[in-house]
Amino acid sequence: xxxxxxxxxxxxxxxxxxxxxxxxxxxxxxxxxxxxxxxxxxxxxxxxxxxxxxxxxxxxxxxxxxxxxxxxxxxxxxxxxxxxxxxxxxxxxxxxxxxxxxxxxxxxxxxxxx
Numbered sequence: 546x547x548x549x550x551x552x553x554x555x556x557x558x559x560x561x562x563x564x565x566x567x568x569x570x571x572x573x574x575x576x577x578x579x580x581x582x583x584x585x586x587x588x589x590x591x592x593x594x595x596x597x598x599x600x601x602x603x604x605x606x607x608x609x610x611x612x613x614x615x616x617x618x619x620x621x622x623x624x625x626x627x628x629x630x631x632x633x634x635x636x637x638x639x640x641x642x643x644x645x646x647x648x649x650x651x652x653x654x655x656x657x658x659x
Contacts, residue, residue, distance in 0.1 A: 585628045
């Protein structure tokens with residue numbers, strides 16, 4: 546295998562770093578999965594993910610909307626409701642997340658014997 550030069554290594558790692566900046570962290574993938582599973586309203590998403598605080602969920606949703614992973618729609622009525630939906634762009638992450646799930650299952654078996 547050819548040894549990479551510094552600039553080649555940096556260019557190979559930059560897209561991975563970009564991806565981790567967008568979907569990394571403790572909550573974003575879990576929030577996406579919750580929305581994919583049909584939880585569309587703030588409280589539904591919040592209740593579906595244990596230990597996720599209101600403040601963190603609000604911040605993560607804003608960030609995910611800015612990165613075009615979800616859309617936010619305000620529905621007029623009483624009370625006013627906000628609905629979150631995944632975008633076609635976020636759907637491209639499903640295979641990546643499925644692979645992470647598969648790896649996690651295998652890792653758990655390897656390390657914990659479960």
